Structure formats: structure tokens, C-alpha cells
Amino acid sequence: AHLDQIAAVDTDLHAFLHVSADAALATAADVDARRAAGDALGPLAGVPIAIKDVLATQDMPTTSGSKILEGWIPPYDATVVARLRNADLIPLGKTNMDEFAMGSSTEHSAYGVTRNPWDRDRIPGGSGGGSAAAVSAFEAPLALGSDTGGSIRQPAAVTGSVGVKPTYGGVSRYGAIALASSLDQVGPVSRTVYDSALLHDVIGGHDPLDSTSLTDSWPSMAAAARAGLADGALKGVKVGVVKELNGEGFQAGVKQRFNETLALLSAAGAEITEVSAPNFEYAVAAYYLILPAEASSNLARFDSVRFGIRVDPADGPMTSERVMAATRDVGFGPEVKRRIILGTYALSAGYYDAYYGSAQKVRTLIQRDFAAAFSQVDVLISPSAPTTAFKFGEKREDPMAMYLNDVTTIPANLAGIPGMSLPIGLAPEDGLPVGLQIMAPAREDARLYTIGAAIE
Ligand code: GLN
Numbered sequence: 001a002h003l004d005q006i007a008a009v010d011t012d013l014h015a016f017l018h019v020s021a022d023a024a025l026a027t028a029a030d031v032d033a034r035r036a037a038g039d040a041l042g043p044l045a046g047v048p049i050a051i052k053d054v055l056a057t058q059d060m061p062t063t064s065g066s067k068i069l070e071g072w073i074p075p076y077d078a079t080v081v082a083r084l085r086n087a088d089l090i091p092l093g094k095t096n097m098d099e100f101a102m103g104s105s106t107e108h109s110a111y112g113v114t115r116n117p118w119d120r121d122r123i124p125g126g127s128g129g130g131s132a133a134a135v136s137a138f139e140a141p142l143a144l145g146s147d148t149g150g151s152i153r154q155p156a157a158v159t160g161s162v163g164v165k166p167t168y169g170g171v172s173r174y175g176a177i178a179l180a181s182s183l184d185q186v187g188p189v190s191r192t193v194y195d196s197a198l199l200h201d202v203i204g205g206h207d208p209l210d211s212t213s214l215t216d217s218w219p220s221m222a223a224a225a226r227a228g229l230a231d232g233a234l235k236g237v238k239v240g241v242v243k244e245l246n247g248e249g250f251q252a253g254v255k256q257r258f259n260e261t262l263a264l265l266s267a268a269g270a271e272i273t274e275v276s277a278p279n280f281e282y283a284v285a286a287y288y289l290i291l292p293a294e295a296s297s298n299l300a301r302f303d304s305v306r307f308g309i310r311v312d313p314a315d316g317p318m319t320s321e322r323v324m325a326a327t328r329d330v331g332f333g334p335e336v337k338r339r340i341i342l343g344t345y346a347l348s349a350g351y352y353d354a355y356y357g358s359a360q361k362v363r364t365l366i367q368r369d370f371a372a373a374f375s376q377v378d379v380l381i382s383p384s385a386p387t388t389a390f391k392f393g394e395k396r397e398d399p400m401a402m403y404l405n406d407v408t409t410i411p412a413n414l415a416g417i418p419g420m421s422l423p424i425g426l427a428p429e430d431g432l433p434v435g436l437q438i439m440a441p442a443r444e445d446a447r448l449y450t451i452g453a454a455i456e
């Protein structure tokens with residue numbers, strides 16, 4: 001049924017870069033046979049799933065939305081993909097994304113845009129617009145995303161889906177093509193909080209192949225979500241509203257739905273207080289120094305030799321440097337080039353302290369803001385994004401406007417804490433989905449599922 005839906009709508013939506021129909025049907029038949037034979041199968045066995053193209057898959061091309069990796073098939077699966085297969089989920093294909101996960105609209109994909117199923121003239125969010133659109137358009141019940149500054153939560157918000165960025169280190173990054181290694185996290189996208197929780201249980205937990213993977217033993221996220229369905233689950237829960245993430249520049253309908261949610265929370269017995277995080281004001285600026293710095297280092301591996309395409313210079317000597325330059329000129333898109341230049345500049349001798357060093361200090365201040373806030377409240381909430389889905393072209397040529405759209409989601413990445421976006425209705429002025437963001441202290445992902453399920 002999902003393959004039929006893909007065939008029916010994806011020519012127009014373009015959520016997928018690659019669909020593996022035959023392999024999916026073969027896996028499904030195998031799962032059916034094992035179920036019929038009485039094998040004990042996991043709770044998500046036989047459930048189809050879409051995989052963001054940032055994740056290595058040994059049976060499908062993996063491009064990270066970039067021309068430079070066109071046609072590349074990795075020799076191994078990302079750990080999260082291996083865990084899907086072990087749990088008998090059925091990979092349907094790879095989803096579209098901004099090139100190397102740089103963007104908030106999927107307009108920076110080298111393979112064309114993905115359309116928002118709610119309004120095909122609008123962006124599905126980014127960088128994981130393909131995963132969110134696939135889930136929202138019923139092409140897949142579940143998807144995997146990656147979130148470095150909001151790429152799971154913001155696409156979920158603008159497509160009416162649920163998306164979760166786990167605690168940094170809670171889900172393996174092995175085989176996730178690195179954007180900014182101190183910020184990247186892999187996580188679930190789904191239509192309900194409970195579905196994300198089930199998927200989180202499959203992909204989460206320690207991985208010796210990822211040096212930043214936490215060794216904690218985690219509670220069941222599915223059990224945490226079920227606890228949220230009990231009567232009175234919100235009673236006495238201390239909810240902090242982040243003052244800095246709900247003011248100027250936020251669309252009226254987004255604020256309206258957010259305020260209605262506050263009223264509902266209050267009626268359900270939650271204690272709502274306003275919390276100030278004064279350094280969040282600098283989060284976008286700090287992020288857009290730290291991210292390009294780390295990205296410029298990570299992308300150095302795309303050297304025209306080890307992965308993907310090679311383009312020889314049209315004339316002149318065939319030195320390795322000139323082959324690399326010609327390949328990168330063709331292989332990298334404008335946003336990727338912009339960030340490499342920003343990052344190498346911020347890291348260069350003479351500027352390192354002024355830019356990268358200052359940004360790291362701001363990061364510490366933001367972590368302290370969170371620590372102070374969480375000493376008063378159980379969770380923090382805000383709108384997931386300042387606006388509903390914007391129109392194609394509205395911000396594409398204006399990097400600053402695109403970057404500022406991430407104001408709500410970036411702080412959680414800088415602090416390594418978990419965040420969830422879940423739908424809270426449609427904005428009256430445009431009829432488009434609005435998302436609520438919930439953030440919890442590091443390692444308290446289960447709390448997000450309990451409270452998220454209760455709100456949903
Ligand atoms: N929009 C943010 C950026 O462009 C977030 C990207 C992400 O989370 N991968 O960097």
C-alpha cells in the first residue's frame with residue numbers, strides 16, 4: 001500500500017531520491033513467512049520505513065543530497081539502519097534532503113525540491129524535508145532523520161508530523177554522513193508520539209562504533225509514551241515557557257495555537273511558568289560559526305578519490321589539487337561552498353579566537369541557561385518554528401533569513417539535550433500545521449514521550 005502511495009504521489013512530491021520496491025516486497029514476504037511460522041518478531045516487524053539519504057545503506061545509493069556523492073553505494077549500513085533490519089522493519093527507500101543537511105527548506109538538495117503535501121507551493125522544511133513529507137503524505141508510516149540544528153523537528157512541524165532529536169549520544173551516528181559532529185543526532189519521524197517512541201527503542205542505545213555514544217541503559221520510550229496516556233499524566237508537571245522563543249517575528253497563528261496549548265496544559269493540571277534564557281539571543285550566531293567550522297573539516301573527506309564523482313580539469317596540468325578543485329566546483333552546491341568558506345575563515349589563524357573561540361563560549365552560556373531553567377521546571381516548551389511552511393524561493397537567496405528560521409531549534413543542539421516537535425493544529429491565517437517543541441534535560445528523552453503523548 002505504501003509503494004502504491006509512493007507511485008501515486010511522489011512524482012509530484014519528490015520525497016524520495018531512491019525507492020527499493022523489489023527489496024521491500026521481498027523483505028515483507030520474508031517477515032510474513034516468519035510470522036506465519038510462529039517466529040517471535042519485534043513490535044515494528046513488517047512496518048515500512050523511509051530513510052534520510054544522509055544514512056549509509058549498503059543496498060541503496062547514499063548521496064546526502066549532493067552531486068559529489070552521485071551513485072555512491074556505501075560498503076556498509078549505518079548502525080541505525082542495521083538495527084532497523086535486525087528489528088525486521090522494511091526500508092522503502094532514501095529521502096530527499098538539503099545538500100549535506102545544510103538548510104531549512106530542502107531547496108538546497110542537488111536533486112530538486114520536495115513539496116509540502118499540505119500545499120505544494122511550499123517547502124516541507126529542512127534539511128529532512130523528504131522524510132517529513134513522506135510520513136505526512138502516507139508514503140511511509142515512519143522515517144529516520146538527522147538533526148544538527150533542527151532538521152528533524154522543523155520539517156516535522158511544518159508537515160504536521162512528530163519528530164524527535166534524541167539526547168546527543170543517545171542514538172548512534174555511525175554511518176551518518178557527518179555535518180557537524182558535536183551537534184548531529186539521528187532520530188525518528190512519525191505521525192504519532194507513540195510511533196516515534198517505538199522507533200526510538202529500535203535505534204537507540206550504546207554503539208561501540210560511535211565514540212560519542214552514551215553507555216547509559218535507557219528506559220523504554222514506548223512505555224514512557226503509554227504512561228502519558230494515563231489520566232492525570234500532566235498533573236503537577238512543571239512546564240517552562242521560554243520567553244525568548246515566543247516573541248517578535250513569530251507568526252500570529254503560530255502564537256495563537258501555542259497559547260491555546262498553554263491553556264490546555266494548565267487545564268490538565270500542569271504548572272506553567274515563564275522562564276528566561278537570556279543567551280538564546282546569540283544561539284543562531286554561535287551555531288552558524290560552530291557548524292560551518294566543523295562542516296568544513298568534515299567535508300575535507302570529499303576529495304574526488306575516495307567517494308563519489310571525479311571531474312578532471314578541462315585543460316592544464318592534471319595535479320591532484322586541480323582534480324580535487326574541479327570535482328568540488330561541480331560536486332558542491334552554493335550553500336555548501338558558502339559554509340566551507342565561512343568555516344575555514346572562522347578557524348583560520350588570527351581569527352580562531354575571535355570567531356570560533358567566542359562561539360564556543362556562547363555555547364557554554366546557553367548550556368548554563370538550560371541548566372538554570374531545568375532547576376526550576378521539568379520541561380521547556382516553545383513553538384517548533386517561528387512560522388508555518390514558507391513558499392519556495394522566499395528565503396532561498398537570503399541565507400540570513402533562512403538561518404534565522406532555526407532560532408527555536410538550535411539551542412537544544414548546542415546543549416546536547418533532547419527535543420520533540422508535535423502537531424498542535426493549523427494556523428488560522430493559512431491553514432498550515434503548527435508544531436509545539438518540548439525540550440527536556442539531557443538523558444530525559446523518556447520525559448518527552450510521556451508529556452508529548454499526554455499533550456497529543
Ligand atoms: N537548518 C539548519 C542548518 O541549515 C539545521 C540543519 C540540520 O539540522 N541538519 O544548519
